[in-house]
Amino acid sequence: MENTAQELIKRAYDTLTRAERQLAGVILENYPTSGMGSITRLAEKADVSTPTVARMVQKIGYSGFPEFQEALRAEVEAAMSDPIAKHDTWSRDAPDAHILNRFADSVLSNIRQTLAGIDVATFDRATDMLADKSRRVFVTGGRITHTLSEYFHLHMQVIRRDVRHIRSTSNAWPHALLDMEQGDIVVIYDIRRYENSALRLAEIATARGAEIILITDQWQSPVAAFAAITLNCRIEAPSAWDSTVAMMLLTETIIAAVQEKNWDDTRARMSELEAMFDRTRIFRKFV
Amino acid sequence: MENTAQELIKRAYDTLTRAERQLAGVILENYPTSGMGSITRLAEKADVSTPTVARMVQKIGYSGFPEFQEALRAEVEAAMSDPIAKHDTWSRDAPDAHILNRFADSVLSNIRQTLAGIDVATFDRATDMLADKSRRVFVTGGRITHTLSEYFHLHMQVIRRDVRHIRSTSNAWPHALLDMEQGDIVVIYDIRRYENSALRLAEIATARGAEIILITDQWQSPVAAFAAITLNCRIEAPSAWDSTVAMMLLTETIIAAVQEKNWDDTRARMSELEAMFDRTRIFRKFV
């Protein structure tokens, strides 16, 4: 069993208090260098008092801050003197060809290209639309992207009202369309390679006056023809499948952006929701 | 021209006195950690007096020992957070402070730290287990991670037989457990901050002889106590929510790894599946 400071912190997590957890977060954030300055600096960075730091390191098993720091130094030394620690790969102890490194390389490249290809004005327009509470939002996805659309729906529902998920795979989607009218927004996740049941849906929705936000791959789903806004993501992966990581990133970024624009409402809705899940705290501290 | 402490020492070498050279030797010996302790410790190690140290660091260009040490810390930090981190803002036409750039920064840091924290042997052990067709696989997730578990299940089902998804939120999960026996694998997605309905499930599954693979955040779900394998992911995000991008990446990497190990079977299963979806091509070219 290892006894790095990191390990000790995780192990003691249950016994840590609020301020201590906040501190733990900062220490782990860019571990281990963050803990190498003086206790005062660390306390400031974590926005807690110095005694909190002192107490915490004692709690996790050190005699005091100096001993804790000494341990960190030793860890750094071990990591630096390790010749493999050249850090030009993602996972230090894996060979370059290991799938962990290959996949990460590929995903990073997807993320780079995806973001480079996104027009900020378009992105902002999309988030403005979604932040407009007078417009209703429908969300749907395909076979592979279904989970993404569900994820988006889950979070969007907390941020604003009038958000509905349509299962494009079921036979129920025509019913949802009956309800659709001028000004509504339909968020469609669709990857070209897979089936495009979304095409009919998009066509009808547009005809009824709804506007479509399409999130698709670099080859672009045919739904783009009907979409008011199209956001393309790279999905290449060293695998028989594609990687939806870049799509997930974009999805979360949209959520964050809409939430920022609607912060007061979101906050209220989150509080209500939290009250419902009374037993546990669901959300992070409200910024 | 670089200005690392190392550089400065070498450059000033000619002007250094005997005791100072002795000190310089010790500093460079196992650079940079040797200089990270107190001035006293460094002086002792070099067998010179403390003022010699203070004078020397001033001579090579620092205002005092603390500044010198600060510089070392910065160097360590730079060395530990690898070159992959260097990027020229993601979306060029957006300001740095735009949510697109902020979010991507944070996600990249999550990915880096997640991969750095994953032990390759552990990862390989997990994928070996999942590639073993004699063992059945159950998958489950919590409120936020539910979609991830579904995604994993969806792909895993194509790769191998005997994969089942359990909705931990429904009341049906005890029934699934009835079916569980020695050698089965339970893949659990669980983020500490959110509710832990998975805990009971994990406890019972372990008691029945199943082995648990846990995918959790850096704070580690309490399920870890029962897990045969625990994989931690960073989920920090500049938002009221967390980011599951790193988890998604890990999930896809596991899928790719298992698929690679089981390629012949996977291929056969994919062909069959594709035949069922006759109209369109579902999968990418078989590599």
Added chain:
DNA sequence: TGTTTCTTGTAATTATGCTTACATTTACAG
């Protein structure tokens, strides 16, 4: 060899860091 300058350590001073004690606040149970 005597004088001067440079080097280096010792000791004193000052600054900073760390810890302990205590008071305030917050959360929780009755």
Added chain:
DNA sequence: CTGTAAATGTAAGCATAATTACAAGAAACA
């Protein structure tokens, strides 16, 4: 709503670290 316990910060005191002042010793030059 009140009392109790836990958490956390403030402030004081103590300890250590860093710098400065100074003096002893070594090397260089006359």
